[in-house]
Amino acid sequence: MKNNKKLAIAGASALGLAVVGFGAFAFFSDSAEQNTDGTVGTVDVSSKGNLTLSNSGNINPGDEEPGKENRDDTTSHELNFGITNDGTKSIVTRNIIDIMVDSHYQLEADGSLSVTEVDENGVVNKKYIEVAEDSRVNLDPSIFHLYVKTGTEGNYTNTKIEEVEGLKTSKPIILVKGMKDGQPVEVTVEERNDTTKIDAAGQKLVLRYIVEGATLGGTFGDGEDADTVVVDNDYVKVTAGTDANKKASAEYRYFLGMDSAQTTDPSLDGMVKNDKYQGSHLTIDLTVQAMQYRNTDAGDYVNGGDWQTVYTDTFTTGGTKTVTP
Numbered sequence: 592m593k594n595n596k597k598l599a600i601a602g603a604s605a606l607g608l609a610v611v612g613f614g615a616f617a618f619f620s621d622s623a624e625q626n627t628d629g630t631v632g633t634v635d636v637s638s639k640g641n642l643t644l645s646n647s648g649n650i651n652p653g654d655e656e657p658g659k660e661n662r663d664d665t666t667s668h669e670l671n672f673g674i675t676n677d678g679t680k681s682i683v684t685r686n687i688i689d690i691m692v693d694s695h696y697q698l699e700a701d702g703s704l705s706v707t708e709v710d711e712n713g714v715v716n717k718k719y720i721e722v723a724e725d726s727r728v729n730l731d732p733s734i735f736h737l738y739v740k741t742g743t744e745g746n747y748t749n750t751k752i753e754e755v756e757g758l759k760t761s762k763p764i765i766l767v768k769g770m771k772d773g774q775p776v777e778v779t780v781e782e783r784n785d786t787t788k789i790d791a792a793g794q795k796l797v798l799r800y801i802v803e804g805a806t807l808g809g810t811f812g813d814g815e816d817a818d819t820v821v822v823d824n825d826y827v828k829v830t831a832g833t834d835a836n837k838k839a840s841a842e843y844r845y846f847l848g849m850d851s852a853q854t855t856d857p858s859l860d861g862m863v864k865n866d867k868y869q870g871s872h873l874t875i876d877l878t879v880q881a882m883q884y885r886n887t888d889a890g891d892y893v894n895g896g897d898w899q900t901v902y903t904d905t906f907t908t909g910g911t912k913t914v915t916p
Contacts, residue, residue, distance in 0.1 A: 635678035636674050636675065636676060636677065636678070636682070636684075636881060636901040636902050637674070637675050637677050638673065638675070638902065638904070639672075639673030639674055639675045639841070639842060640671060640672055640842060642875065642904040642905070643669075643670070643671050643672070644668055644669070644847060644906050645668055645671075646667065646668050647668065647906070648908070649666050650666070650668060650847075650849055650873070650908075651849065652849055652851045652852070653849070653851035654666050654667070654668060654848050654849050655667065655668060655736070655749055655846050655847065656849075656850065657738075657748070657751075660740070660747040660749045661746060661747055667740075668846055668847040668848070669844060670688075670737070670847050670875070671843065671844055671845075672842075672843055673840060673841060673842035674804075674807075674840065674879055675838050675839070676807035676808070676810070676838060676840070677810065678809055678810065679809040680884070681806065681807065681808045681809050681818035681819075681883070681884035681885065682807050682809075682881040682882065682883060683806045683881065683884050684807065684841070684880065684881045684901075685802065685879075685880050685881075685892050686801075686802045686803075686843065686877065687799065687800070687801050687802075687878040688737065688877055689766075689797045689799050689875070689876040689878075690732050690735050690797065690798040690799075690847075690873070690875055691729070691795055691798070691873075691874045691876075692730045692731075692735070692868065692871050692873050693727040693729055693730060693871060693872045693874075694729075694867055694871050694872075695721065695722070695727065695870040695872055696719040696720060696721060696722065696870055697719070697721075697722050698862065699864075700862070701862055701864050702858070702860070702862025702863060702865075702867035703866060703867070704717075704719050704864075704866050704867070705719060706719060707719070707720060719869070719870070727872065728860070729794065729795050729860065730860050730862075730867055730868065731796060731858045731859040731862075732765070732797065733765055733798060733854060733855050733859060734853060734854060734868070735798060735847060735848065735849055735850075736751055736752075736763070736847075736848045737751070737752040737800055737845050737846065737847060737848075738750060738751055738752060738845065738847075738848050739755045739825050739826045739845065739846070740825065740844075740846050741825045749846065749848070758802070758803055758826065759892045760800060760801065760802040760892070761799070761800060761802075761892070761893045763798055763799070763800060764779070764798070764799040764800075764801075765780050765796060765797070765798055765859060766779060766797045767782075767783045767789065767795070767796060768794070768795040768797055769789035769790055769793055769794040769795065770789060770790045770793060771787065771788070771790065777797070780796075780859060796859055796860060801892060801893050802892070803892050804827075804879065804881075805819075805822065805841035806820065807819055807841060808839045809839075810832055818884055819831040819832065819839040826843065826845060827842065827843050827844070828841070829841045830842075847875075852865070853865050872907065872908060874906070874907045874908075875905070876903070876904075877902075877903065877904045877905070877906075878900055878902075879900070879901055879902040880898040880899060880900050880901065881898070881899065882899065
């Protein structure tokens with residue numbers, strides 16, 4: 592995997608992007624924070640590996656786009672996490688992945704970056720105005736996608752996760768998180784506009800995926816685990832309990848990509864300039880939900896069912912502190 596800066600991304604003619612800003616575009620890694628173990632009755636789940644994102648300090652437009660997987664001027668971003676079933680009950684699981692992005696710099700009304708200097712010849716110097724965390728502008732996250740990568744290095748193929756054959760998942764959902772009558776709510780963009788009035792302050796646009804997780808058998812006295820089906824494919828590795836380790840586990844491998852051009856028109860955040868993403872902060876929230884494999888209302892992986900949250904994790908990147916002119 593390469594971690595190059597790809598200054599060529601500034602070329603608007605090549606990618607259909609605003610000229611300003613993308614030459615130094617990057618999400619700089621800050622920290623992966625918070626993991627919470629939990630229980631549901633006799634269901635007990637813990638982490639097998641915290642949520643991580645590779646090359647998080649160098650996310651650029653066009654990364655992981657199908658057709659660009661094997662180019663030297665793009666960077667791969669592997670999203671990994673894992674869970675272990677510590678309980679005695681067999682469980683079925685699902686993964687909810689929320690993606691949110693905030694501007695690190697002050698933006699104009701159209702989404703272009705505010706600058707601090709224009710020289711006597713009218714040339715703009717890229718010295719942006721940093722803003723405090725509570726003043727950051729929430730941006731349209733629909734420019735991001737989750738992929739599954741197949742093949743071998745140098746000959747990869749990326750497929751959007753919602754198009755992977757045999758994997759039950761929602762289509763990408765754009766939600767608005769906010770407050771209504773003093774209570775936290777989340778609604779679709781259409782509901783926000785048409786039926787549900789939530790407070791204007793503090794609204795957040797969130798890109799959500801709901802993805803089928805593994806079915807994991809419980810820890811039995813003899814180490815056998817008939818409910819765990821061992822799987823090892825492109826996006827999940829499931830390991831059954833053994834005599835030495837009676838805990839079934841799952842390790843997940845997805846990839847985060849960014850479109851080379853804005854896909855929503857007008858943008859969900861109301862701003863049309865793509866350089867608004869320069870030096871922004873990316874937050875990925877993971878929620879693993881589970882229910883007992885037997886005697887529960889399975890529903891489907893998106894709507895319904897007796898799902899309860901058993902594990903959460905968050906990965907957050909920092910914004911850029913320096914900008915290359």
